[in-house]
Amino acid sequence: MASRTHAGAVPSTLPRHQILDEQGAIADDPLLSPYVADVTVEQLQHLYRSMTAARRVDEEGTSLQRQGQLVLWVPLRGQEAAQVGSVWPTLPTDRIFPSYREHAVAFERGLAPSDLMRLFRGITAGGWDPEEHNLNLYTMVLASQVPHAVGYAMGTALDRKAAQDAGTPPETDPEAVIAYFGDGASTEGEIHESMVFAASYDAPVLFFIQNNQWAISVPFATQSRVPLATRAAGYGFEGLRVDGNDILGVVAATRYALEKIRAGEGPVLIEAETYRMGAHTTADDPTKYRERDEEEQWGHLDPVDRLRAHLRDAHGVEDEFFETVARENDEIAQRMRADVLAMTPPRFEDSFAKAYAEQHSLVDAERAEYLDYQVGFAPQDEMDTHDTRGAGA
Amino acid sequence: MTQLTVAKAINAGLARAMEENPKVMLMGEDIGSLGGVYRVTEGLKSRFGAHRVLDTPLGEAGIVGTAVGLAERGYRPVCEIQFDGFTFPAFNQITTQLAKIHARSDGQLTVPVTIRIPYGGVIGSVEHHSESPEALFAHTAGLRLLAPSNAQDAYWMSQQAIACDDPVIIFEPKRRYWLKGEVDEKTSPGDPFKASVIREGEEATIVAWGPLVPVALAAAEAAREDGRNVEVIDLRSLSPIDFDTVTASVRKTGRLVIAHEAPTFGGLGGEIAARVTERAFYSLEAPVLRVGAYHLPYPPAAVEENYVPDLDRVLEALDRSFAY
Ligand SMILES: Cc1ncc(C[n+]2csc(CCOP(=O)(O)OP(=O)(O)O)c2C)c(N)n1
Ligand SMILES: [Mg+2]
Numbered sequence: 001m002a003s004r005t006h007a008g009a010v011p012s013t014l015p016r017h018q019i020l021d022e023q024g025a026i027a028d029d030p031l032l033s034p035y036v037a038d039v040t041v042e043q044l045q046h047l048y049r050s051m052t053a054a055r056r057v058d059e060e061g062t063s064l065q066r067q068g069q070l071v072l073w074v075p076l077r078g079q080e081a082a083q084v085g086s087v088w089p090t091l092p093t094d095r096i097f098p099s100y101r102e103h104a105v106a107f108e109r110g111l112a113p114s115d116l117m118r119l120f121r122g123i124t125a126g127g128w129d130p131e132e133h134n135l136n137l138y139t140m141v142l143a144s145q146v147p148h149a150v151g152y153a154m155g156t157a158l159d160r161k162a163a164q165d166a167g168t169p170p171e172t173d174p175e176a177v178i179a180y181f182g183d184g185a186s187t188e189g190e191i192h193e194s195m196v197f198a199a200s201y202d203a204p205v206l207f208f209i210q211n212n213q214w215a216i217s218v219p220f221a222t223q224s225r226v227p228l229a230t231r232a233a234g235y236g237f238e239g240l241r242v243d244g245n246d247i248l249g250v251v252a253a254t255r256y257a258l259e260k261i262r263a264g265e266g267p268v269l270i271e272a273e274t275y276r277m278g279a280h281t282t283a284d285d286p287t288k289y290r291e292r293d294e295e296e297q298w299g300h301l302d303p304v305d306r307l308r309a310h311l312r313d314a315h316g317v318e319d320e321f322f323e324t325v326a327r328e329n330d331e332i333a334q335r336m337r338a339d340v341l342a343m344t345p346p347r348f349e350d351s352f353a354k355a356y357a358e359q360h361s362l363v364d365a366e367r368a369e370y371l372d373y374q375v376g377f378a379p380q381d382e383m384d385t386h387d388t389r390g391a392g393a
Numbered sequence: 394m395t396q397l398t399v400a401k402a403i404n405a406g407l408a409r410a411m412e413e414n415p416k417v418m419l420m421g422e423d424i425g426s427l428g429g430v431y432r433v434t435e436g437l438k439s440r441f442g443a444h445r446v447l448d449t450p451l452g453e454a455g456i457v458g459t460a461v462g463l464a465e466r467g468y469r470p471v472c473e474i475q476f477d478g479f480t481f482p483a484f485n486q487i488t489t490q491l492a493k494i495h496a497r498s499d500g501q502l503t504v505p506v507t508i509r510i511p512y513g514g515v516i517g518s519v520e521h522h523s524e525s526p527e528a529l530f531a532h533t534a535g536l537r538l539l540a541p542s543n544a545q546d547a548y549w550m551s552q553q554a555i556a557c558d559d560p561v562i563i564f565e566p567k568r569r570y571w572l573k574g575e576v577d578e579k580t581s582p583g584d585p586f587k588a589s590v591i592r593e594g595e596e597a598t599i600v601a602w603g604p605l606v607p608v609a610l611a612a613a614e615a616a617r618e619d620g621r622n623v624e625v626i627d628l629r630s631l632s633p634i635d636f637d638t639v640t641a642s643v644r645k646t647g648r649l650v651i652a653h654e655a656p657t658f659g660g661l662g663g664e665i666a667a668r669v670t671e672r673a674f675y676s677l678e679a680p681v682l683r684v685g686a687y688h689l690p691y692p693p694a695a696v697e698e699n700y701v702p703d704l705d706r707v708l709e710a711l712d713r714s715f716a717y
Contacts, residue, residue, distance in 0.1 A: 071517050071518060071519060071694045072518065072519055119519065120519070121695070122517060122518075122519070122693050122694030122695045123693050123694075123695045124693050125519075125520040125690070125693055140478070140519060140520050140521045140522075141478065141479060141481070141482075141521055142451065142479075143482075184451040185451065186451075187450040187451040187452045187455070188451065188452050188453075188454075188482060189452060189454050189455075189482065190482070215422075215451050216422070216423045216427065216430070217423045217425075217426050217427035217448070218422065218423060218448050218449075218450075218451065222448060222449075222450050223450050223451060283430070284430075288426060288427050288428070289426040289427050345693075345695035345696060346693065346695065346696060347696075348692065348696040348699035348700065351687075351689050351692050351696070351700075352687070352689065354689075355688070355689045355690060360688075362658060362688050363687075363688055363689070366687045366688055366689075370687065370699075373706075373709065376709065377705075
């Protein structure tokens with residue numbers, strides 16, 4: 001899909017990889033096809049389940065927000081192949097640094113949908129233990145997580161070297177790290193610094209960009225004249241441009257990149273070209289800035305439809321499978337909804353225990369003041385707050 | 394006189410500044426076609442053109458840094474930072490460059506850049522959308538800081554900030570964007586860097602700014618029902634601070650409560666308390682009291698009302714002051 005390009009753009013010569021074409025037929029890709037030659041129909045069905053479950057949970061997220069049960073929801077519709085396809089090939093030992101729309105990534109890593117909802121329920125700024133699924137927390141300040149990913153990757157390389165120096169036999173599958181970010185975030189200065197550091201230290205990190213064509217209301221052409229994958233060459237590492245609505249293309253590109261990264265060749269960048277089919281968030285109104293035509297055109301490239309067509313046409317998968325998956329997804333969404341409705345807000349006083357790892361006298365004092373102040377509101381309380389608080393003020 | 398919301402008043406103020414001076418231009422993320430996530434700049438791109446209302450690439454350091462260069466070239470850029478918590482990629486440009494260029498050039502260069510930051514909490518949002526970072530900027534010499542609390546100030550301060558030859562940061566009270574008020578488009582209210590006594594009283598003074606001004610007024614009203622006569626000052630400017638107006642009020646009332654959404658520790662309330670104590674020590678009947686947030690990161694929306702000062706917290710501080 002030709003997105004609006006910048007007037008001064010120099011045409012890019014970087015090939016755009018694709019394995020499943022728009023109709024769901026196999027298109028041969030000389031570099032990447034071998035990387036998915038072994039994918040079985042059962043695995044494709046797993047990928048289909050993951051993509052559609054994420055889409056169903058996403059719909060439920062929007063409806064929960066509309067009903068006032070979430071403070072905000074960030075729809076992922078359209079980006080299921082880019083997300084599932086890039087995380088499915090990872091190992092549990094690989095660390096993932098998401099941005100804030102990577103719900104399908106999180107679910108595929110094993111996070112329960114309701115755990116992800118805590119943040120959007122407005123009861124925490126986190127919501128899960130990053131160690132449990134090797135999945136870092138969401139980050140709202142664009143691009144901030146990317147240097148963290150590079151540093152984490154540098155740490156894994158240092159650990160590997162220390163182990164080698166100590167004579168430990170090398171692991172067969174060294175850890176890799178994935179940093180997710182968007183086309184808009186790619187403009188932030190921290191992205192440039194991250195790429196320089198990653199290149200300089202051969203950090204085992206995959207920069208995975210979901211170019212969904214929009215940064216809220218700003219089209220991709222404002223961020224870049226060329227595909228973002230071309231930027232990798234300027235830092236001296238490989239950049240791949242892949243059809244982000246093609247699940248097999250994304251899986252293949254990611255496997256190819258992880259292989260290089262694990263071999264110690266340093267960073268790789270993948271730009272998955274996809275589309276944000278929904279609003280930026282539930283607070284957004286895309287009719288203000290983009291044409292229905294464009295949405296319709298991308299609608300024909302829906303990643304879920306494409307995989308469904310492939311499963312039907314190339315593997316003879318029957319309706320019953322798709323119907324069963326749809327039913328299971330409804331159950332997942334209903335369970336998630338019930339869990340969300342049962343969530344209770346945290347106690348504010350617990351915040352005081354979380355700001356620092358070690359005891360902090362000011363926080364202790366303010367906690368005591370806060371509790372004392374709350375006691376003033378207890379209905380049975382007879383105490384005169386003037387006397388108890390005035391002296392210490 | 395026109396009735397406008399704070400958001401519409403800013404929009405009208407920006408439009409008038411752009412009409413009157415072709416060098417005025419707007420820059421920011423999503424401010425053009427979308428009109429900003431709060432619609433503050435709605436309609437301005439179609440009215441003044443994409444060359445004067447820039448939907449910029451997504452980089453705050455780029456927005457403020459290029460605004461510095463544009464200002465050196467004779468333009469008067471107005472930068473929008475989308476939310477308070479996203480100011481910090483531009484922190485270097487604001488504090489090491491924008492703030493210091495006039496001094497560094499021995500007064501040869503002026504950089505009349507305006508930065509608009511929708512700030513403050515209690516909007517039920519996610520992390521980094523509810524912060525009050527004014528003290529970080531007040532601590533930096535070379536920057537002027539304004540905090541309008543109502544439509545009239547929003548309309549005029551936008552224009553006065555743009556006209557000022559120094560860099561000005563406007564902290565816009567985002568939870569009051571829909572607050573309506575009278576705007577007098579004919580007569581300028583005068584010096585934006587002066588505080589304003591918005592309710593007269595004899596027994597205590599409350600100083601507040603931006604989103605907490607309506608809370609301070611409500612506290613004074615509640616105190617009146619208890620027979621207390623409380624004065625309210627809308628500080629309006631956070632750098633410079635009009636200590637004369639505050640001190641004169643405290644000399645009269647003898648009691649001062651300062652309320653702000655930012656954490657108390659290291660907040661502007663401390664600076665005001667110290668200056669007033671130095672200037673009006675013998676007039677004080679009670680220590681100057683501060684009401685602010687706790688020394689914690691802004692909490693999740695579900696409990697934010699425990700963190701940001703509300704009417705009860707201001708009243709409790711007044712009670713404490715009267716108890717001396
Ligand atoms: C540093 C920073 N600036 C601004 C924002 C406000 N904001 C949130 S999302 C967004 C657009 C991001 O676009 P992109 O990186 O393409 O990711 P997408 O939303 O398309 O997934 C903006 C401007 C922010 N979160 N952080
Ligand atoms: Mg995007």
